[in-house]
Amino acid sequence: MSREQALRELAPSGVLRAGINMSNPLLVTGRTSEGDPEGIAPDLARALAEFIGAEIRLIPYPSPGLVADEAPNDAWDIALIGAEPQRAETIAFSPAYAEIKATYLVPAGSKLEDVSQVDEKGIRIASMARAAYDLWLERNIRHATVLREPSVEASFDRFAAEGLDALAGLVPRLASDAARLPGSRLLKGQFMTVQQAVGTPRSRIGAAVVIRDFVEDAKRSGFVSRLIERHGVSGLSVPQD
Secondary structure, eight states: OOHHHHHHHHOTTSEEEEEEETTOTTTOOEEOTTSOEESHHHHHHHHHHHHHTOEEEEEEESSHHHHHHTGGGTSOSEEEEEOOTTGGGTEEEOOOSEEEEEEEEEOTTOOOOBGGGSSSTTOEEEEETTOHHHHHHHHHOOSSEEEEESSHHHHHHHHHHHTOSEEEEEHHHHHHHHTTSTTOEEOBSOSEEEEEEEEEEGGGHHHHHHHHHHHHHHHHTTHHHHHHHHTTOOSOBOOOO
């Protein structure tokens, strides 16, 4: 598919609508003076719009689950969220442009040492509902109990207030949470890596090829690495194909 065909399929009005997950501070670092999302994900969306010759409209969502919900509803043309099997039922994802490790934070005095020890009967895990790592927990946790909250902050608050056994999350965020809770620490290892990707509704599967080529070139050329450096973000890495 040519760029012109991609423009007709992805942005027939000439405006590319990009769904942006505002809950990931590694990918969205703030807002511009005009109120638009700012950060790696918005910049990548802008670059894709330029690539196909479209204008850009950024549509902020408070959580990735809400972005994914809108895939069948013609609410956005592309979305920048974690690629997960559940979401891939309605969204055609590009290869990952960045990845983020996920692990657990445990309180002071915890006997847990490694992520492999968490899925045991009696263990209570706090998590943000429908985050990419939470979808992994839903598929893989068999014995522990996962207690879900609507936001990252709410999951931390419950973990701290109720003395739960573990808090699931992305390593950079958990590292900052550890500084707020004396004696707490991150477990060794990771239980998964969140693959951040660009998606489009499966009804536009032809355009997914152009998005794939764009993302692969953005990684190969060093563009994604430069975005990470420009926004001063740590904890993100560019996957090596």
